[in-house]
Amino acid sequence: xxxxxxxxxxxxxxxxxxxxxxxxxxxxxxxxxxxxxxxxxxxxxxxxxxxxxxxxxxxxxxxxxxxxxxxxxxxxxxxxxxxxxxxxxxxxxxxxxxxxxxxxxxxxxxxxxxxxxxxxxxxxxxxxxxxxxxxxxxxxxxxxxxxxxxxxxxxxxxxxxxxxxxxxxxxxxxxxxxxxxxxxxxxxxxxxxxxxxxxxxxxxxxxxxxxxxxxxxxxxxxxxxxxxxxxxxxxxxxxxxxxxxxxxxxxxxxxxxxxxxxxxxxx
DNA sequence: ATGGTCGTCCCACGA
Numbered sequence: 001x002x003x004x005x006x007x008x009x010x011x012x013x014x015x016x017x018x019x020x021x022x023x024x025x026x027x028x029x030x031x032x033x034x035x036x037x038x039x040x041x042x043x044x045x046x047x048x049x050x051x052x053x054x055x056x057x058x059x060x061x062x063x064x065x066x067x068x069x070x071x072x073x074x075x076x077x078x079x080x081x082x083x084x085x086x087x088x089x090x091x092x093x094x095x096x097x098x099x100x101x102x103x104x105x106x107x108x109x110x111x112x113x114x115x116x117x118x119x120x121x122x123x124x125x126x127x128x129x130x131x132x133x134x135x136x137x138x139x140x141x142x143x144x145x146x147x148x149x150x151x152x153x154x155x156x157x158x159x160x161x162x163x164x165x166x167x168x169x170x171x172x173x174x175x176x177x178x179x180x181x182x183x184x185x186x187x188x189x190x191x192x193x194x195x196x197x198x199x200x201x202x203x204x205x206x207x208x209x210x211x212x213x214x215x216x217x218x219x220x221x222x223x224x225x226x227x228x229x230x231x232x233x234x235x236x237x238x239x240x241x242x243x244x245x246x247x248x249x250x251x252x253x254x255x256x257x258x259x260x261x262x263x264x265x266x267x
Numbered sequence: 268a269t270g271g272t273c274g275t276c277c278c279a280c281g282a
């Protein structure tokens with residue numbers, strides 16, 4: 001069994017204490033992180049390596065930044081989403097992980113991708129078409145990766161609430177870039193490639209959220225959105241054993257506004 | 268309620 005998780009930490013340096021505590025408690029095998037908000041040189045590498053994790057990351061000052069952590073050997077495949085040479089935002093990293101393999105089983109290579117999809121607000125700015133185009137480019141990349149027929153896990157902050165039951169107040173959020181039909185259509189196109197939403201597959205229309213705005217006591221009222229997702233290739237989905245959202249880190253003092261989403265694969 | 272949250276960086280901006 002292997003546990004995968006995705007977490008937008010909203011600054012890895014501000015959240016390093018919470019991150020270390022959560023890694024110790026939850027013991028995920030593979031972690032996708034987003035919004036590191038730091039350059040690679042100032043990423044708290046040693047503290048995480050001390051817990052037994054290998055690290056692949058792409059950093060950026062102040063904004064964005066994504067990483068993959070893994071207990072098993074890790075190699076970086078790609079640190080930029082293809083399709084736009086001018087796009088230098090640190091929103092995509094793809095890694096290969098060599099699992100040990102069980103009794104009588106060969107070593108298994110699996111692929112883990114951490115994505116931080118652009119927020120896209122305000123929708124009347126250039127940020128919205130950038131988001132839509134970014135999701136289309138992601139689709140192009142994933143269409144290719146799916147031909148490899150690997151165990152593939154694409155985790156991240158997609159900045160899309162796929163359906164109204166993923167939003168505490170769908171009417172209030174209808175015009176937001178996280179819920180707009182253009183955003184949802186491009187997210188659905190990812191699923192139509194043959195990917196499975198690990199949380200939705202086992203929990204249905206659950207009203208389970210992964211993000212709560214800091215403002216206005218939204219956390220206390222459980223007024224959140226589900227915008228962090230783990231998408232699985234068929235080879236991964238066949239082995240999906242469990243999934244959930246770990247609300248623990250969101251309860252703490254000085255939390256990220258997101259909390260980890262996880263799934264267990266029977267590998 | 269001329270407010271309201273947080274992180275980064277120093278003045279707003281992005282989320």
